[in-house]
Amino acid sequence: MGGLLIGAGAATLLLFNGRVAGISGITANAVSGQLGPAAWRLAFLLGLLLPAVVVGLGPTSFAGGSPWLALSGLLVGFGTQAGSGCTSGHGVCGLANGSTRSLAATLAFMAAAMLTVFIVRHVLP
Amino acid sequence: MSRFFTALLAGVLFGSGLLLSGMTNPATVLAFLDVAGNWNPALALTMGGAVLVAAPAYYLVRRRAGALGGRAVELPASSSVDAALLTGAAIFGVGWGLSGICPGPGLILLAGATVPAIVFVISMVAGMLLARTRAPARGGDCGEILVREQTSEI
Numbered sequence: 082m083g084g085l086l087i088g089a090g091a092a093t094l095l096l097f098n099g100r101v102a103g104i105s106g107i108t109a110n111a112v113s114g115q116l117g118p119a120a121w122r123l124a125f126l127l128g129l130l131l132p133a134v135v136v137g138l139g140p141t142s143f144a145g146g147s148p149w150l151a152l153s154g155l156l157v158g159f160g161t162q163a164g165s166g167c168t169s170g171h172g173v174c175g176l177a178n179g180s181t182r183s184l185a186a187t188l189a190f191m192a193a194a195m196l197t198v199f200i201v202r203h204v205l206p
Numbered sequence: 207m208s209r210f211f212t213a214l215l216a217g218v219l220f221g222s223g224l225l226l227s228g229m230t231n232p233a234t235v236l237a238f239l240d241v242a243g244n245w246n247p248a249l250a251l252t253m254g255g256a257v258l259v260a261a262p263a264y265y266l267v268r269r270r271a272g273a274l275g276g277r278a279v280e281l282p283a284s285s286s287v288d289a290a291l292l293t294g295a296a297i298f299g300v301g302w303g304l305s306g307i308c309p310g311p312g313l314i315l316l317a318g319a320t321v322p323a324i325v326f327v328i329s330m331v332a333g334m335l336l337a338r339t340r341a342p343a344r345g346g347d348c349g350e351i352l353v354r355e356q357t358s359e360i
Binding site: 089091099120146161171176189 | 209210211212213214215216217218219220221222223224225226227228229230231232233236239240241242243251252253254255256257258259260261262263264266267272273274275277278279280281282284285286287290291292293294295296297298299300301302303304305306307308309310312313314315316317318320321322325326327328329330331332333334335336337338
């Protein structure tokens, strides 16, 4: 059910706005762009947060303290810009568009994420 | 419909999907990534479902050479798999594996106004800006590297 809504959101932005729903790119451009061109991006991001603001987040548990999350955030931000996309841009939109580039990126970040979890949970302790 | 409204609607749909699928709980995402532990593959179905729903829209837009209402479509111009793409994706993957948070859910977690969420998002934006100052010419993202590929003339 959640996946269908994610796909519907990506389809809506493409059909009506002609844009790829890549959240990392939209965010980076929204914070580094001028206000005029950033307006639809801010609208998309506002919409993204709205359901959680209205109905609440539900149970959430974080994997570590602030330094751990700061390191993770830095790598996520840097990597998504260097690699031109994240789970939404490559993983959903790129694959839906039949892009080889996005398929390669998706396999690379999934493998890296699974390997990281493996090391943190099963090798280090 | 205005661009602003349709972008807002797209965000609401996307955000509801992430929330319903459990992507906004880092513990759920880490359980999906932990293939050697108590593996929970449910999120693969979420992603597959999203791709299946979005694919016809991409097909249609390519066929029409434009979005609805004659709006121009901007799709990534590059199609080559290069070292920068794979290195960047791998760095993102390591970051994602540490916390179980990728950009969309990270932003949504701000709704809880908790310190960990705020720390994550500020660091993520800093990382994005750092990558852009390092290679300003690259400019964008899959979301947006977007050189205008096709313009429809309606």
